[in-house]
Every structure is written in C-alpha cells, then in structure tokens.
Amino acid sequence: GAGVSQSPSNKVTEKGKDVELRCDPISGHTALYWYRQSLGQGLEFLIYFQGNSAPDKSGLPSDRFSAERTGGSVSTLTIQRTQQEDSAVYLCASSLKVKRYNEQFFGPGTRLTVL
Amino acid sequence: TQLLEQSPQFLSIQEGENLTVYCNSSSVFSSLQWYRQEPGEGPVLLVTVVTGGEVKKLKRLTFQFGDARKDSSLHITAAQPGDTGLYLCAGARTNDYKLSFGAGTTVTVRA
Numbered sequence: 001g002a003g004v005s006q007s008p009s010n011k012v013t014e015k016g017k018d019v020e021l022r023c024d025p026i027s028g029h030t031a032l033y034w035y036r037q038s039l040g041q042g043l044e045f046l047i048y049f050q051g052n053s054a055p056d057k058s059g060l061p062s063d064r065f066s067a068e069r070t071g072g073s074v075s076t077l078t079i080q081r082t083q084q085e086d087s088a089v090y091l092c093a094s095s096l097k098v099k100r101y102n103e104q105f106f107g108p109g110t111r112l113t114v115l
Numbered sequence: 116t117q118l119l120e121q122s123p124q125f126l127s128i129q130e131g132e133n134l135t136v137y138c139n140s141s142s143v144f145s146s147l148q149w150y151r152q153e154p155g156e157g158p159v160l161l162v163t164v165v166t167g168g169e170v171k172k173l174k175r176l177t178f179q180f181g182d183a184r185k186d187s188s189l190h191i192t193a194a195q196p197g198d199t200g201l202y203l204c205a206g207a208r209t210n211d212y213k214l215s216f217g218a219g220t221t222v223t224v225r226a
Contacts, residue, residue, distance in 0.1 A: 004157070041218055042117065042216040042217055042218040042219050043203070043214075045214070045215075048212055048213065056212075091158075103163055104214060105160070106157030106158050106159070107157050109155075109156070109157050
C-alpha cells in the first residue's frame with residue numbers, strides 16, 4: 001500500500017507479558033518515528049530512527065521499552081513485562097528524510113490494552 | 116508540561132457555524148503543522164506553515180502562523196459534520212527532528 005501500515009490494529013494482553021508492535025513505513029522514507037497517545041491526550045514522542053539507527057531514545061518511558069529497525073524499513077517496538085499504564089494507542093510515522101519542515105505521515109496505530 | 120498549548124480542549128457547534136482553534140507556545144518554531152485525527156485512525160496532515168504571519172487557506176479552513184512563529188490558529192468557516200475530529204498542532208524547531216504536539220482540540224459539529 002501507499003501509506004504507513006501497523007500491526008496488529010488491536011492487542012489485548014495480560015500484565016507481565018511481552019508484546020511486539022510492527023510498523024511498515026512508506027517505501028523510500030528514511031525516517032521513522034514512534035509515538036504514544038493516551039486517551040484524550042496528544043502524542044508523546046518515544047523514539048526516532050534515521051535509517052537503522054536511533055539517535056535519540058530519550059522518549060522511551062522505561063527500559064522495558066525497546067525498538068529496532070532493520071533494512072531501513074520495518075520497525076518493531078517491543079514492550080517487556082507490560083503494565084496497565086502501558087495501555088495506549090501506539091502510532092508510527094515516517095517521513096521522506098530529515099528535512100526542514102519534517103512532515104510526517106502516520107499509520108492507523110495499534111491499540112494496546114493491558115489487563 | 117506541553118510545549119504547545121491548544122485551546123479550547125473541546126468545541127461543540129452546530130452545522131454552519133464558524134470556529135477557531137488556537138495553538139500557543141513560548142517557544143519559536145521553524146514550522147508548524149496542523150493534523151486532524153478521526154477515531155481509530157492516525158493523524159492526517161492538513162497544512163504546514165513556515166513563515167511568520169503566513170496565512171494558508173484550504174477550502175473552508177484558514178490557518179495562520181503568528182508573526183513571531185510562536186503561535187497559530189485554525190479557523191473553520193461554515194463547519195460541516197465531516198469536520199468533526201481531533202485537531203492537533205505540532206511544531207518543529209530548527210535542526211530538531213522531533214515534532215512537539217499539542218494535546219489537541221476535539222471538535223464536534225452537530226447536524
């Protein structure tokens with residue numbers, strides 16, 4: 001497809017379990033971003049990739065969160081030992097490159113519910 | 116603390132009325148973007164403004180960037196139910212790859 005895709009669209013898990021969220025960016029986009037959106041809130045930046053490297057991981061809430069990107073394309077966000085406060089919509093975005101106006105294109109998100 | 120403050124948080128109006136959403140900050144941005152997000156979907160970019168004082172029109176939507184590039188507004192004329200959604204402003208600072216988002220304004224247009 002032409003847009004950013006994310007899977008799964010919904011994930012329900014039990015507290016303490018690990019989850020993996022996947023993002024397929026727009027083909028040719030070198031920059032990839034992960035955000036978290038809690039109910040009624042704006043977007044909280046988590047991590048950014050330029051190619052396969054992540055220059056800034058400071059937005060990750062704790063060391064239970066990690067992300068990787070392979071082949072300059074697909075990215076996976078992993079949350080270990082999930083907690084109820086991890087429940088949120090996780091959004092992925094991509095942009096053509098790091099450019100002045102940094103326009104980002106978003107996927108539909110993964111809604112994570114931790115019971 | 117949000118870098119960008121949006122107001123109001125919620126707005127409910129009748130079809131045909133006008134509305135304005137504000138996005139304010141004490142920081143200077145090299146560009147500011149407006150997104151609209153519908154339930155179950157990701158935000159969709161509406162416009163990017165880059166020059167202080169710039170005004171951009173997109174059909175019934177008018178976007179303005181403040182002269183000092185610290186604030187912006189979105190004005191919708193003759194709102195329609197299809198304008199319903201969460202409107203988010205996001206600012207980019209020079210040489211910074213991150214976008215800083217406001218908390219959003221939920222707009223409901225009643226038929």
